[in-house]
Amino acid sequence: MSTPQDPSPLQHTGHPGELVGVGEEVWMDVIHKMDEVYSDLLQYEVALEEKNAKLEESQQFILSVLTSISDILVVCDRNGTIEDVNRSLEDFTGRSAAQLRGTSVFELFAGDQARAQARHLFSAFSEQPLHDCELPLRAGDGGVVPVSLNCTPRFNAVGKSLGMVVTGRPVGELRRAYQALRQAHEDLKRTQQQLLHSEKMASLGRLVAGVAHELNNPISFILGNVHALKRYADRLQAYIAALHGGAGADRLAQLRTELRIDRIVGDLPPLIEGTMEGAERTRDIVDGLKRFSAIDRDEQERFDLAETLERAVRWVHRATRESFEVRIELPPRLPMLGSPGQMQQVMMNLVQNAWDATAEQPEHWLDIRGEIADGRIHLAFHDNGPGIDEQHLAHIFDPFFSTKPVGKGTGLGLSISYGIVDRHGGRISAANHPAGGAVFTLDLPLAE
Ligand SMILES: Nc1ncnc2c1ncn2[C@@H]1O[C@H](COP(=O)(O)OP(=O)(O)OP(=O)(O)O)[C@@H](O)[C@H]1O
Ligand SMILES: [Mg+2]
The missing domain is CATH 1.10.287 (Helix Hairpins)
Structure with a gap:
C-alpha cells in the first residue's frame, strides 16, 4: 500500500495522504477491493491446499494398491514405451521404475521369438483386451519365467487410445503345482493298474x-x-x-x-x-x-423278454418239484434287443438258483415282478430261501464262486449272467430282502 513517503508516479499535493486527482473515497474503494481480493485469495489457497491433500491421499492410495499388487503391471504408450511399472515388476526384473521408464516393453520378453510374438499380439489386440497369453519374460536373475499376460487398452477422456496396461502372473508356481498333481495322478493310475493286475491274476x-x-x-x-x-x-x-x-x-x-x-x-x-x-x-x-469269455458271437435281434422269461421258468420248472411255486407279474410285453438265448440263460440260472436256495424250506416260492420305468425294464426275483451270507454278497458274481456241493453247481451261472446283462447294456445286482430271502434285480434297456 502506498504511503506519502513512497516514491509514486502520482503527484503530491503538499497534504500528507492526499494524491493529486484521486479522491479519498476512491482510495477507500480500492482498499476494500484489495481486501476482498486478498481474502478470496486466502480462501482459494485453503481450498487448493485441501484439494492438494486429497489428491496426494488418492495418489498415495493408488500407489499403495499398485505396490501391493502381486501381479506385475506395466503401463505403456501406443508404441510400447514404458510409462510406469509397479513394485512387482521392479522386483521381477531387478530394475527400478526410473530405469524402466522410457524403455520398450518388448525388451522385457526373453528371446527374439517371444518379442516378435508379443509385438504381434499387442498390435493385433491394441483395440481390444488380450487374456491369458503365456509368454516368457526375462527375470532379474537372468532366468526365463513363463508369465500369463493380460493386456488392456488405455483411453483418454475422449476415447483416444493412449496405449495399454499389461498385467501378468508368473505361471511357474502354477505349473509346478500342476506337475506335482499330474505326477500324483500318474502314480495313482499306476498303483490302480497294479492293483487291477493283481486282482486279475487272483481272478485268473x-x-x-x-x-x-x-x-x-x-x-x-x-x-x-x-x-x-x-x-x-x-x-x-x-x-x-x-x-x-x-x-x-x-x-x-x-x-x-x-x-x-x-x-x-x-x-x-x-x-x-x-x-x-x-x-x-x-x-x-x-x-x-x-x-x-464271450467267445460266442453276440446276436442282435428283437425279442420279447416276457416270453423268454416264461420259457425259462417253464424249462426249469419241468425238472423241479411240483411244490416250487413261481409267481410271475409282468407287463404284457417287454421288448428287448439282443440275444434271446443268452437272456434265457440268465433267467434260467436265476430261477434255478432260487430253487436250490429254497430246497430246505417247508414251502418254496419265487416271486418275479417286472415293470417298465424311464424307458428301462426292471425285474426283481425274490425267493423265500435263507438269503445270501453277508460275506458272500461281494463274491457271488465271481467265476466259480459256489456254495453248492461239487457236481451240483459250477459257480459260473451268475458270473456268465453278469457278462451277458452287461453286454446288453444292463445291470444285475443282488441283495437280501428285509422280509427274508434273496432278491436279484435286473435293469435292462427297453427296445422302442
Ligand atoms: N437265490 C439265492 N439265494 C441264496 N444264495 C444264492 C442265490 N443265488 C445264488 N446264490 C449264491 O451264489 C452262488 C453263485 O451262484 P451261481 O449261479 O453263480 O453259481 P451256482 O448256482 O453255484 O452254480 P451254477 O449256476 O454254475 O450251476 C451260489 O452258489 C449261492 O451261494
Ligand atoms: Mg446258478
Missing part, C-alpha cells in the same frame, strides 16, 4: 483252480473207465484169440470163467455210458467257459 488263479476242480471229477472217472476198458480189451482179445485158434469147448468154457467174460460184457454198457457222461460234462464245462 480262482478261475484256473475252479476249472481244474470242475474238470478233475469227470476226467478222473473217464480215465478210470478207460483203464478198466483197456483191461477188459486185453482179456477179450485173449478169449477171441482162443476162439479163433480152434480151442475146444471145454477150454473155451474154462477161459470164459477165468477171464470173467460174462461180467465184462455186462459191465461194458455202463462203462461206456459213464465215459460218455464224463466227456459230456467236460464239454459242458468248456461250453460254459466259452460263454463266460
Whole structure:
C-alpha cells in the first residue's frame, strides 16, 4: 500500500495522504477491493491446499494398491514405451521404475521369438483386451519365467487410445503345482493298474483252480473207465484169440470163467455210458467257459423278454418239484434287443438258483415282478430261501464262486449272467430282502 513517503508516479499535493486527482473515497474503494481480493485469495489457497491433500491421499492410495499388487503391471504408450511399472515388476526384473521408464516393453520378453510374438499380439489386440497369453519374460536373475499376460487398452477422456496396461502372473508356481498333481495322478493310475493286475491274476488263479476242480471229477472217472476198458480189451482179445485158434469147448468154457467174460460184457454198457457222461460234462464245462469269455458271437435281434422269461421258468420248472411255486407279474410285453438265448440263460440260472436256495424250506416260492420305468425294464426275483451270507454278497458274481456241493453247481451261472446283462447294456445286482430271502434285480434297456 502506498504511503506519502513512497516514491509514486502520482503527484503530491503538499497534504500528507492526499494524491493529486484521486479522491479519498476512491482510495477507500480500492482498499476494500484489495481486501476482498486478498481474502478470496486466502480462501482459494485453503481450498487448493485441501484439494492438494486429497489428491496426494488418492495418489498415495493408488500407489499403495499398485505396490501391493502381486501381479506385475506395466503401463505403456501406443508404441510400447514404458510409462510406469509397479513394485512387482521392479522386483521381477531387478530394475527400478526410473530405469524402466522410457524403455520398450518388448525388451522385457526373453528371446527374439517371444518379442516378435508379443509385438504381434499387442498390435493385433491394441483395440481390444488380450487374456491369458503365456509368454516368457526375462527375470532379474537372468532366468526365463513363463508369465500369463493380460493386456488392456488405455483411453483418454475422449476415447483416444493412449496405449495399454499389461498385467501378468508368473505361471511357474502354477505349473509346478500342476506337475506335482499330474505326477500324483500318474502314480495313482499306476498303483490302480497294479492293483487291477493283481486282482486279475487272483481272478485268473480262482478261475484256473475252479476249472481244474470242475474238470478233475469227470476226467478222473473217464480215465478210470478207460483203464478198466483197456483191461477188459486185453482179456477179450485173449478169449477171441482162443476162439479163433480152434480151442475146444471145454477150454473155451474154462477161459470164459477165468477171464470173467460174462461180467465184462455186462459191465461194458455202463462203462461206456459213464465215459460218455464224463466227456459230456467236460464239454459242458468248456461250453460254459466259452460263454463266460464271450467267445460266442453276440446276436442282435428283437425279442420279447416276457416270453423268454416264461420259457425259462417253464424249462426249469419241468425238472423241479411240483411244490416250487413261481409267481410271475409282468407287463404284457417287454421288448428287448439282443440275444434271446443268452437272456434265457440268465433267467434260467436265476430261477434255478432260487430253487436250490429254497430246497430246505417247508414251502418254496419265487416271486418275479417286472415293470417298465424311464424307458428301462426292471425285474426283481425274490425267493423265500435263507438269503445270501453277508460275506458272500461281494463274491457271488465271481467265476466259480459256489456254495453248492461239487457236481451240483459250477459257480459260473451268475458270473456268465453278469457278462451277458452287461453286454446288453444292463445291470444285475443282488441283495437280501428285509422280509427274508434273496432278491436279484435286473435293469435292462427297453427296445422302442
Ligand atoms: N437265490 C439265492 N439265494 C441264496 N444264495 C444264492 C442265490 N443265488 C445264488 N446264490 C449264491 O451264489 C452262488 C453263485 O451262484 P451261481 O449261479 O453263480 O453259481 P451256482 O448256482 O453255484 O452254480 P451254477 O449256476 O454254475 O450251476 C451260489 O452258489 C449261492 O451261494
Ligand atoms: Mg446258478
